[in-house]
Amino acid sequence: MTVTTSPDAGTRRSRQRAATSQEIKDVARRLLVEQGTAALSLRAIARKMGVTAPALYRYFDGHEALVAALAADFYNELCDQMEAAEAAVGSEVGSEVPDEQRAEPGTVVAHQLMAATIAFRTWSVTHPAEFSLIFGTPIPGVDLYDETSAACVAGQRFGLVFAALFIQLWAVRPFAVPDLSELDPRLLPQLEEYRERGGVDLPLPVVYVFLSCWARIYGLVTMEVFGHLTFALSDAEPAFMTELFQIGRLLGLADVVAELA
Amino acid sequence: MTVTTSPDAGTRRSRQRAATSQEIKDVARRLLVEQGTAALSLRAIARKMGVTAPALYRYFDGHEALVAALAADFYNELCDQMEAAEAAVGSEVGSEVPDEQRAEPGTVVAHQLMAATIAFRTWSVTHPAEFSLIFGTPIPGVDLYDETSAACVAGQRFGLVFAALFIQLWAVRPFAVPDLSELDPRLLPQLEEYRERGGVDLPLPVVYVFLSCWARIYGLVTMEVFGHLTFALSDAEPAFMTELFQIGRLLGLADVVAELA
């Protein structure tokens, strides 16, 4: 019934079990990618595996549980991609020119933030089905943001990837932010609570700018993936880069933007 | 087979037909709202209407056609709401103070733009199921943005509500926009084509700002409706208003924002 999350601990049975569990998710993902959300059916998965549908209930509590597990995996894969892009920039930029010779401090962090954002879009655009599962319309009956859900912690990890870079950037290279008076008074306690609970240790206006930037990126990428931008643009990548650079300028990264453009 | 779009033209049979067609959509919507996307099934609709499922095929080509028709209706309802809000502001503000006495020209248009945007969010938040259908994950098998689809022209109408206000605002009260050099070169021809085909007669940077603003609004509202913002905010309305005002300032409407805040 309950999915044993044991990694590969001993008892060869559990290893077999984990392998089968993984195979189910692999087949499910292949079906999802190749034939769309509608093809993500237990029976189809079972058929592809040469097994009957009820057998899958030994590994997942049902269809929605499997979807939730997939979502968690996708979240983590996306985070991995973003962190990989971040790490790559770190070595590249860092090795080319010693940090002391740079005109501005925090250039590496800025590049990492850009790279992570680009990686977010790249993964999303190249994995539209997976993206839809985690960022699209909530699947009826699947509370992705429920506690006790693996997808929930994965989602929080995702949030922290951006947040950590933002915090670093602010620490090493603060930028202009709106005045507190420009923020809706009712927003402040919410930001305050998020700062504490989410571990985003920043001044409130910076927290707002962070959320605002994330919403801009999310909006643009979501529109692109869902085809809600085709009414205006045939290829959304240039628009994304333009928007990213505009955000960069907003964060006082004009030099980094000029370097990348 | 084909849905007769005749309003209520003569032949009492077609009136009856239109009424039944409307009842189907009404029942479908009630099911959608009360029980979610999954409950939007032909059989459930038929059951509620005291009729068998195949009867519905006399009115709609199938499940996806019904969904597309609903989407078109929702689009139009949303547009109506936005235009109503726009019209209300026009009379209010216009009657209070004669336009010549205002400090800045175009204040009415600015208020209308704000009101329409707020109306967009209000409708979206109070109609999450309907919103999901038109702005969420594309339903597999339903090309909402296919030509020949009623939803397509409704979608274009929606785009024009914002665009028209933007054009008016720019005409009467131009604002600061990014330099052409800040736009990705590959973006320019796309903007140019959209300007012509979409009838958005504006300088290219203004077209970009328009799309950027729309993406920001879309992103924030989508995140709110889909619950992708709950990780940080318990009530997204203050954040929305803050973002809206920030956009207003970006469009040189600091006075209007101050007035509304």
Added chain:
DNA sequence: ACACTCTTGTGAACGATGTTTACTTCGTGA
């Protein structure tokens, strides 16, 4: 008034789906 046509609706059926239940088979740990 009659017959004819076209519309509307029905019932049965087909192939899918998720899920539950009882039953079998078989590996593994004591």
Added chain:
DNA sequence: TCACGAAGTAAACATCGTTCACAAGAGTGT
């Protein structure tokens, strides 16, 4: 060795969209 528990199966139930042949009815032309 042997019993326990895990893994898998077959059958069944309730759904779903969709198609088909057919019956009843309204509307119409003569």
